[in-house]
Amino acid sequence: MSDRQSVSLPEDTIQKVKHRLQYTTFDSVDEYVLFVMEEVLYRVEDQGAVEQTEHIDETQVKNRLESLGYLNE
Numbered sequence: 001m002s003d004r005q006s007v008s009l010p011e012d013t014i015q016k017v018k019h020r021l022q023y024t025t026f027d028s029v030d031e032y033v034l035f036v037m038e039e040v041l042y043r044v045e046d047q048g049a050v051e052q053t054e055h056i057d058e059t060q061v062k063n064r065l066e067s068l069g070y071l072n073e
Contacts, residue, residue, distance in 0.1 A: 007033075009033070013070060013071070014029060016069050016070070017029045017032050017033060020032065020069075036070075044056075
């Protein structure tokens with residue numbers, strides 16, 4: 001795998017991920033977050049060229065992430 005870098009997440013987000021781990025096959029927060037990020041990137045890239053992502057409404061993205069429990073509500 002390629003080199004890794006750290007990303008800071010709010011503690012409440014980490015706690016939500018830890019809670020969800022028991023319902024998954026992931027062994028760690030890192031594995032779960034990596035999977036979610038890769039899945040989101042795949043879906044964005046699958047929708048078309050990078051230029052199309054410039055038209056995504058930031059509010060819609062935040063609302064979707066909140067509804068999935070990744071951001072404070």
